[in-house]
Amino acid sequence: MFPLVLLTVGAAYALGSWNWCGTWEERAPVLLSQVKAAGPLRAGAAKVALNPPFPVVVAGYAPPRAEAKEADPPLHARAVVLEVNGSRVGVVSLELLFVTDSVTARVRELARSSGLEDVLVLATHSHSSLGGYDPRLVSQLVGTGRFREDSLEAIATAASSALQQATASLTDVTLELGETKKPQFVYARSGGSESDGTLRRLVLRGAAAPVAELLFFAAHPTMVPRQRTYVDPDYPGRLSSLRESEGSGVTMLLQGTVGNVSVAFSEGQGMERVSAFARALATAAGEVPLSPMGSDVRLSLVRTEVSMPRPDASRLVPSLTRAAGDNLLCGSSERVAEVDALVLGPLQLVTVPGEPTVDAGAELVRRTGASGVLGLASGYVGYVEAPSLVRAERGESRRQYFGPTLLEQLGAAAELAASTAGFTR
Template sequence: MATRRQLLRSLLPFILLTVGAAYALASWNWCGRWEERAPVLLDRVQGEGPLRAGAAKVPLHPPFPAVVAGYPPPRPEAAQANPPVHARALVVQAGEARVGLVSLELMSVTEPLVRQIRERVADLNLGGVLVFATHTHSSFGGYDARVVAQLVGTGRYREASVNAAVSAASDALRKAAGSLGDVTLEWGEALEPGFVYSRSAGTPPDGALTRAVLRGAMGPVAEMLIFAAHPTMVGRQRAYVDPDYPGRLSELREAQGGVTLFLQGAGGNASVAFKEGKGAERVAAFAQALSGLVDRVSPQAVPGTVRLALARAEVALPRPDASRLVPRLTRAAGDNFLCHSASHVAEVSALMLGPLQLLTVPGEPTVGAGQVLRQRTGASRVLGLSADYLGYVEIPSLVAQRGGEAVRQYYGPTLLDRLAAAAQVAAESAGFSRPP
């Protein structure tokens, strides 16, 4: 025993030195300087005329066995999807402007994945392609190479997962572009506050649902549904890939004709408040109730020609900030860890489709953040989970207080201001009108 103690005493200085060196190394500013520059306009397409549209739905084929994404470890592995997961695409054209939209039943999308989709369909001569995730927390993972993403939600990176998403999205876009036909645009909104609640401080969600229908001579070609609430209704340990309520809702609507794209609104702090049933029955019942809300919308037809515009802007992001995520003594190490996985720039887009003015951001803006973006741009709705994933976007006052969803925001308190600056550039270029 004495010999062991003597050995420990002799090793103690070495142990302390090693720990100190490791701490100093981890605390070194490995982030370096982060570029600060004004937002720049990447591109713009606009046109006006009779509206044409095509839509398609293509199965996603996860590379089974596949990790079920959505939560930290331990994560189950799935050998099948039940119900199946899909990629849905819509191509719209007015005048010379042609734009593609893709909704993937995944938890998120990444910039490399989106870039590959755009490259794969470059020959379609689309003026722009917007890619969204439904934010389903029970679909397959493996498509995000960033270390933080692999640890926190998507699981071990696999190129086969990326290939599955890119292949389905590009196939859906090709089929949609190949089925263009004359359509009319109808749109409307409905509210059901009882369907949602705020899981944290900040502005509560209102349960707003926006419905846009592109109707052809034989019936609906496509339907876009915008609603904000986390798709976390499926149990965490269910060993199946599952599209949660967005996928079930789309399937219900498609039974009436056309293809239904579900798009997440600004709902970083919004959760589903529906209590009827348990497990998969509860998910199905909520999808049915939400479909009923869609039916309550009385969409108004947009007469005459339609203006279509899409503008994309890029902004430099603030330095990652782990001060709300880790203990104070490990702040510097936490910053370095985030820097290794954090994007330096972000893409914000403004899409005008007739009276609809839609702003897209690459993360999860809270209800309050969405209101700020709408006020600064005139957007009718703010859509999240587009083009990349930056984490949560909270209003600066709550970030300073470490309130709301700030504990999940990877970047500093100026994140919303940076995104809003880019949003203004995109919105002005797309021709958004501001309310009086």
Template sequence: MSSRRRRLLRSLLPFVLLTLGSAYALASWNWCGRWTERPPVVLGQARAEGAWRAGAAKVPLKPPYPVVVAGYAPPRPEASQADPAPQARAVVLAAGDVKVGLVSLELLLVPDELVAAVRQRTAGLGLRGVVVTATHSHSSFGGYDARWVSQLAGTGRFREDALEAAVAGACEALRQAAARLTEVSLEVGESKDPVLVRSRAGGEIPDGALTRAVLRGAEGPVAELLVFAAHPTVVPRQRAVVDPDWPGRLSQLREEKGGVVLVLQGTVGNVSVSYGQGEGAALALSFAQAVSGLAERAVPVPVAGSTRLGFARVEVALPRPDASRLVPSYSRAAGDNFLCASASRTAEVGALALGPLELLLLPGEPTVGVGALLAPRTGATRVLGLADGYVGYVETPEKVRTNEGEGRRQYFGPTLLERLGSGAELAARAAGFTP
């Protein structure tokens, strides 16, 4: 290197250091500000008793190909086809003059913007409540979440047309389901196989429980709700094909018997590493077949004497985001700012009562430990995740404080569960859960 170039570099060094220092100071400034703490607020509630009616539909989602395959950190492949195609599946439940819509999308998650758009566009259907859930398929399409942290961590670069594809599919499924209401009976069954699932991140061990609710009409099943928890990460992350993983295959298998089948994620577990043979799509099908067999063993029993339908949704104030477990200490403030820019200051917790089935709805990924705390606290028979928004993992306060389990990945501090839990209690009471 010539002496002239060395002198030039030495002269530029102070400016470079000043620029870096200024950038660090700017990123470390407290852009989050103060986050208001307030009691939870009921946003909507409805209760009714009487003969049940239900309608169901499924509609293919039409991603704007080529589209990013979501579910993992970069680099992400782009897909120009799907195999099998991701779906939107909906059921509209009715009793008396109360109608509630439930739509399940074969996507990684459902952000607030998506949920709000679906509710706005289906306002004319006369639904007292609309619940939007995701199957959490890690190999479906992305691009529909505008939040920075989601774009970086899972869904890829935001595209309006990707969001529109998800919203349009959900709305059309709800419209078709609402137009097909017919009298139904309710049947509920449960079964369990711990071999199918394992714990995530060293947390509590899932019990492999499956809840099966069948809404049966005069000509056969109208809809089937399957509550089961196992991360859909079976399909390889670098496969350049949109794929709904095992939940999509499970719904297809069950629908051969009639009706529309919605797969709802419970408190999180992983597909067992000791289960099944093969890999990728073949293993996803094999796992779906095993869960379908588990559903068959959950022999549904007709529900007699309980014809209630209850629904409530509650808004809670979220705690300030906390990146202390996610980034090095020297970049803590910058990490907090990044999370703040991606986080809503509120979240929604819901409750749905269908006869004896009382479902608590959380906007994230509650762990097994969280479910064990919230179920007795609210009276819920099952705790569901990935519903009506996404706040990331929800772990017990103890594990967040000690940086264990999914606490290592939680976007908020240890007070998150208490905020959501207070809202859950209020939602459960408003929906008429049995104490």
């Protein structure tokens, strides 16, 4: 039997090491869509429960994963619709680990019935939410569990309902904007620059009360214990609910460049610590000084598409299994990715379909003149690290699915999106 086993193992190794990836065509970024307007701003917002098809796997980590039969606290989809001179775009935030191309496409398909010209779809990056919505093999193995069509449909239905309700509540608003530094809330991950610690706050204020509040921050929502048998929105969901109970309007937390929640800053143990951090960040958000920006604004949402570099598993697996690792990544990687630009008044944002590091975000800001960078938007390609750190195998490059040219490719698309959207420096 030994020669047979040896032959079988050798054949499997040879088969796995064959170049199944082939060549990946590289081309210049292309423009997918653009919405541009200027004038008086109207806005509507809504919050809708995201009802998973229980029982569901709890996403966020490699196996073994817990299975959940309920949510505690509930998951939500939150939407803000912006209208200027008849042009309408939506921004929807989902309490998920990440959003995929298929989730984004389904949400946009359903949103057409609300009269929206385009939609930006983002995730809070909660590492304790439901899984089962990503059909890609690597995602199923390391993060989201077995794909289920009903999980995907539940997510898209909640997002669509939130967008419809937000559209129905459109009203005249003024824009207010402010930011502060909260470095004590986050710490740097492996290598690279220190975490940003910037907390930015945007308020859309109606005649009687705020319609919506958008908070921009960057700290991994990994505070919920891994084997908890409930799906959970982590601190972003708790933070949003706290702010909403205080009269802020519908509150979204949008993730920026990568950082981790500072354990030293939060109080208590286990779930107490999650709630304590949410309360502290909610208090800090309420104290951010705001500057009025009026009601006449520029609004732009520009979407671009860029070809991806060939996947590269050299930093992820032992050298003897490099080819097999490349093949596995190739079978689970999209050949194109979306990079977007959003302008709302003085705010100019570039979005990345993954997790940009502080260094990667700084490079995108330098190239585009953006006010900031949002991650976890309109798809997921994994970590995005600065090329110098990828070549040195430092920082988050040990988790990046592509080689050093990834940021260059995404940056070219970001430049096209920013210039089309009318970014000013």
